[in-house]
Amino acid sequence: MDAKRAKTGVVRATTTAPVNIAVIKYWGKRDTKLLLPINSSLSGTLDQEQLHARTTVAASSSFEADEIWLNGKQEDISNQRLQNVLGAVRALAAKKDPEHPLKDAHIKIASVNNFPTAAGLASSAAGYACLVAALAELFGVQDQELTAIARVGSGSACRSLMGGFVRWEKGTRDDGADSLASQVVPESHWPDMQVLILVVNAGKKGVSSTSGMQSTVKTSALINHRAEVVVPQRMKDIEKAIQDRDFQTFGRITMQDSNQFHATCLDTYPPIFYMNDVSRQIVQILTQYNDAAGEIRAAYTYDAGPNCVIYCLKQHVQEILSLVCHYFPSSESEFVRGRSTTASDYS
Template sequence: QLATDRVDDNGNIVVRKQDWSEMKVHVSSYNTFPTAAGLASSAAGYAALVAGLAQLYQAKEEFEGQLTTIARQGSGSACRSLYGGFVAWRMGGKNKEQDDWSDSLAQQIASEQHWPELRAIILVVSDQKKDTSSTAGMSTSVATSELLQHRATHIVPKRMEQIEKAYLEKDFETFGRVTMADSNQFHATCLDTYPPIFYMNDISRSVIRIVHAYNAWAGEIRAAYTFDAGPNAVLYTLERYAIELSALMLHYYPSFGDNYVNNPKFLVKIRSTQLDPQLLEATDRTGRTPQAGDVKMIYYTKSGPGPQTLSTKEANIDPTTGLNCYSPP
């Protein structure tokens, strides 16, 4: 429907719009993040698929954000992954009586350059496929959780306004507080689902306790946790606290080797950081005993762009044969 003629650099038509339906597409996809573990692997995959097909077909949107409405049909969160920076998924449904959800789309609130000091520290507690998929879990929650209905109607709209304002104003105190409160309530709806869904585990909860102890010791919100449909923690902080927070996590969740953190130079910095004894005294009271193996890997990253076109050297498919050339490391 959105496809157009594909033309070369000289303006010559290579593929006519009406011919696309007769052609087949070879797709090769892989994740650099654990799959189906609550780290948005499906969002990344479907966003990349839609972006790639849109580029191939020279697709033209009929309204802004139309491609995001296509991406969310594969994975809800994929709609947000088509843009970089801070992105909101608008609920839509103004014409739901006609079963028209075309206005349920993603909107970029700010680009990845807006808040350059913001950092994310991701603790991979489990890289295994979760017991309950995000889609199945949400379907069950919609059918059985009264708390979810209240949350969608009365809580989420207000929090969306709060967190968008906080992000635009670079107000980490509010951003962190709303982020943690919303994560907690999301998992409360999972418990309110019948039968209940348990995405977090004891390691996840220990991270939560340490983050709150850290913030209490600092006298301000320096770190904020959020957990999606899985046990893995995403911690937000500012660049000036990133080394301290990461060193704290490394203290309680020690590493196996030099590949424990995705950024080797950052790992050297946090390994050499001496933590304040009073901080450790405060976080020790959470009951966490340092133990290797509870966290499989740590990613240190920041807000980035949407889907990127890679060079042929990085491609999964050989451009001369059309065959898959990717092999897992």
């Protein structure tokens, strides 16, 4: 994806970025401007062919202003997070080259998601990761600092800049310089790992993650225990499980962490409900399935929405899809498969 200079003097770059699904959830900020989290988190990055954001950025000194279009609709470029991202990439470029050829250029941005936006499917993560990757291409800057720039757009976006399993360290510094993402293992480490997404409801969620987590931090009595005691141990344990390809430990921690994240939402006052009756029914079905198998075969996790994400191994995909089709024969739920194969394989 080289930044291309057209005859008109416009320079442009296009890139795509994938969705990530956390198995140790980020929930709560210690700094709402720099988007610094109260706990570290860890996610799997999905196959880009399935769910992605695609962003084109163009720069020219002949443009009169910065502008942005999301899914074909012009949005307000003065949005503080967008401004923070644009400012940070420009500052990084100026640090590397004070006479950078694009230092006086305005930028036009067009981004589209190929999946429902703001439905708890990590759309802001893919969107901001993609914007940062495209701007980095445009300005010719590559640096681990880019994960910190994606983070100031949307916290979880820093985890979408890499494939495989990715950790985001909460860091301890006030300036956020050590709150960065890094790869735990590449996708090739665990090729049997698959992700199924059961879209329970593709509508926009009622409580945004940003306001929901602030409300939790302010009112939940459980959230500090989670951030200070539970998550640090789980981060160590799940990283080891991933390194060892130990699906039993990985699956148990994944489900427990989802349960605890939603418990802190319930412990928020007033309470926040992201899962619905169908979400809970799926939990019961998968629990019975795992119990009957005598081992964990399907590890569910739910983000800030009702949709179910299942981590499982390749050899159990068909069985799990059959199970879900049995319980939801005429359902409007649809399957989107992450990682290595396409949705049409099972249609």
